[in-house]
Amino acid sequence: xxxVDRDAVTKPGxxxxxxxxxxxxxxxxxxxxxxxxxEEDSKFxxxxxxxxxxxxxxxxxxxxxxxxxxxxFSATQPMDVEHWRPKSVYWWLAxxxxxxxxxxxxxxxxxAQVVLGFRTDDLExxxxxxxxxxxxxxxxxxxSFPLAHDxxxxxxxxxxxxxxxxxxxxxxxDPDEHLEFLPLTDFEQVAASRGxxxxxxxFALGVVxxxxxxxxxxxxxxxxxxxxxxxxxxxxxxRAERRLLIQRTMHTLVVLARLLQEFVSEDSDWRLVxxxxxxxxxxxxxxxxxxxxxxxxxxxxxQIIKPFIEEITAIETDPG
Numbered sequence: 001x002x003x004v005d006r007d008a009v010t011k012p013g014x015x016x017x018x019x020x021x022x023x024x025x026x027x028x029x030x031x032x033x034x035x036x037x038x039e040e041d042s043k044f045x046x047x048x049x050x051x052x053x054x055x056x057x058x059x060x061x062x063x064x065x066x067x068x069x070x071x072x073f074s075a076t077q078p079m080d081v082e083h084w085r086p087k088s089v090y091w092w093l094a095x096x097x098x099x100x101x102x103x104x105x106x107x108x109x110x111x112a113q114v115v116l117g118f119r120t121d122d123l124e125x126x127x128x129x130x131x132x133x134x135x136x137x138x139x140x141x142x143x144s145f146p147l148a149h150d151x152x153x154x155x156x157x158x159x160x161x162x163x164x165x166x167x168x169x170x171x172x173x174d175p176d177e178h179l180e181f182l183p184l185t186d187f188e189q190v191a192a193s194r195g196x197x198x199x200x201x202x203f204a205l206g207v208v209x210x211x212x213x214x215x216x217x218x219x220x221x222x223x224x225x226x227x228x229x230x231x232x233x234x235x236x237x238x239r240a241e242r243r244l245l246i247q248r249t250m251h252t253l254v255v256l257a258r259l260l261q262e263f264v265s266e267d268s269d270w271r272l273v274x275x276x277x278x279x280x281x282x283x284x285x286x287x288x289x290x291x292x293x294x295x296x297x298x299x300x301x302x303q304i305i306k307p308f309i310e311e312i313t314a315i316e317t318d319p320g
Contacts, residue, residue, distance in 0.1 A: 004293070010057070011057075062101075063294035066103050250304075
């Protein structure tokens with residue numbers, strides 16, 4: 001999950017005064033007022049958020065990626081228009097631009113998933129367990145919206161400011177301050193703990209965890225990892241494969257930087273120096289590409305590439 005500026009795209013015209021969103025909000029207000037007095041149990045049919053203009057804007061804003069897990073879904077599955085605050089509870093926000101996000105079906109819909117890595121005991125087991133791996137849990141946001149204090153939940157418009165949400169919103173939070181990917185040194189410790197000859201847990205390269213705070217693990221990170229299912233097995237595997245590609249490029253750069261150190265001397269063949277410098281430039285461009293916001297798992301890439309760039313720059317400038 002990466003920080004996204006919602007103002008990077010123009011707000012769809014659906015939300016203009018007198019538009020479909022405002023009209024639906026007024027109709028919903030009448031409906032839910034009647035429901036509270038007459039015990040009417042019919043559901044309101046929210047439609048404005050499904051407008052093609054909204055879907056197109058969300059696709060542009062998040063570059064065809066899920067707002068939560070950063071997987072590219074545009075080539076393989078339809079996008080879910082997700083309500084960060086669920087419309088079943090916060091009906092007045094069902095057609096509000098600031099409450100809508102693009103989501104893949106696995107992050108948005110509650111389903112049984114094999115969960116790897118770190119988790120808390122807040123996850124539920126599926127009702128049918130026969131034939132499922134022990135690590136199977138129910139994940140996916142659906143209508144979940146945990147708060148630090150549920151007694152402060154808004155029940156009518158303009159009460160949201162009193163809430164303390166426990167889910168990260170990539171348009172208002174900086175996920176990098178809350179989530180971290182397993183550092184390589186920690187991965188090596190995990191691998192070593194399995195003993196000689198045992199399979200290295202490569203999935204650990206794709207696990208995300210909550211950052212440490214003064215009082216323990218970041219609560220917003222813990223809730224977001226569980227509710228969005230950010231450590232489901234398929235997602236962890238995809239991130240691990242991405243990380244291996246990044247690490248291969250970083251290894252190539254280290255080797256090239258060492259070669260450049262050897263070649264740069266008074267009697268160097270400057271043609272070789274130029275070739276190595278050109279290769280380094282090419283690989284650095286490729287490495288930077290992994291961090292672009294239109295790339296899958298850009299948050300993972302940024303956390304491992306930024307410190308590496310400092311390291312490789314030190315090697316290149318070290319005269320000895």
